[in-house]
Amino acid sequence: MKANVITAHGPAAKVFEMQQVADPVPTEYDLIVKVLTTSINPLDCRIRNKASVPRNFPLTLGFDVCGVVVEKGRDVTGFEIGDRVIGSPTPFRNGANAEYVAIDHRSCTWAGTLADATAAAIPLVGITAYEALFDRLRIRSGDWVVIHAGAGGVGHLAIQLAKNTGCRIITTASRPESLAYCANELGADHVLNYREADIAGAVMDITKGRGAGLIMDNAGGECFSRSLDYVSPNGHICTILPVAVDEQQGYQLLLKNITLSYQFMGDRRSGDRRSGGRIAGRQNAAHEENRQGQVLQKLVEMVECGQLRPHVSKIYDWHDLAQAHEKMERGHVSGKLVVRVTN
The missing domain is CATH 3.40.50.720 (NAD(P)-binding Rossmann-like Domain)
Structure with a gap:
């Protein structure tokens, strides 16, 4: 698959590169999601500039996703192939600046009637x-x-x-x-x-x-x-x-x-770092993972009924990720910068 990866830590204009990378392989609790939209968060920029834990390159950022389920692990419940979902991929694995991303289903929910751009602005x-x-x-x-x-x-x-x-x-x-x-x-x-x-x-x-x-x-x-x-x-x-x-x-x-x-919403899934991408102690973490999915479902319902209004200030094409990062780092972004990956 194609992914817009970073090849090292450093300035956005120098480290982003479109590459062919291996397709994600699901663990037993994962969904494989065809990415429609993602978004930029300050976390993306912090990891790109300097990681707090060692990283392997090329590395795919992007810790929000709205997309369509194309595959699921053997222990996934509640989701089916073809479901349109949203979630926040853990920052300790490859993210959604790619055609496909693996994400634990317990931190996902259905996108409902939300537009792709609005949906990607919500999770993280x-x-x-x-x-x-x-x-x-x-x-x-x-x-x-x-x-x-x-x-x-x-x-x-x-x-x-x-x-x-x-x-x-x-x-x-x-x-x-x-x-x-x-x-x-x-x-x-x-x-x-x-x-x-x-x-x-x-x-x-x-x-x-x-x-x-x-x-x-x-x-x-x-x-x-x-x-x-x-x-x-x-x-x-x-x-x-x-x-x-x-x-x-x-x-x-x-x-x-x-x-x-x-x-830090990623702390509940920090076990990813210690098991090659497989979450350690999954049974103990199950309630906490479900909690994030439940929170997301509540947020989607609030947006659908008009109680919550995510603001998307600009939508970028995923080939322009470097520009989106530079915009984020200049500061004073209102709401979210969304990235459209596929249609």
Whole structure:
């Protein structure tokens, strides 16, 4: 099959190459999916630039998929050949920037009536947002929640999920169109320009000096560090990016009794790395894998009934993956960049 692979770590313009590669072979729990659409996530760019674990090249990125089932493993239940499905391939195997991809069926669901581009915009960011809000922060109606980078892929879905739950939202953005999108389209209660506003002062004013009890950090770096200044005592910060806490910050977290958690939807399938692509301890992981499929099904239903609106800002042809990566790395992408692989 054809795949648009990376041949090494490095700049997008230098490492992408269209190649003939071996067709994926299903494990007992896998679906083989003919890829219709995929999308770009910051995770793709991080792996392309420098992997946290050793990688073999050529490597196929692409950790969202909407496509059609063409083959299935012997222990697959609930799916049939010809089903149109969506899912998020694990980042520890080859992804969906190819004609076909193997994906564990327990982290998939049916695409329903969703358009191919819309469907591919949901899995990774949707599961990330859902798990961060409901499994980590455990949001409830009436909560004040700070959601950073509200116009981004994860952020724009997180705001909608939290608003649907009855939360009050403070979010951050910088471009005029992003600020307007968060306020007018997503319905955030307060939208702060992080380049101009004193975020800590504004949050303290909005919360009448109490600080933010729940913070979802979608930016990392300085954004995460500054969140420590306005998280309330006994509060909770959930970050979706690797962050470092120095001794002083750790002491600050300790004194205020702050919970710090990390949301990475791939962690539940990290056993892939230790078994040549076969998930170790599959029976123990079955419930967790099913959980992601169930979350995806809920998200699809919410989109179908208009409660959730994924935003696709641009659709690229898969021959133009390097351009899509460069666009992602320049920043300020609203919603998702989708890639069309086959028709």
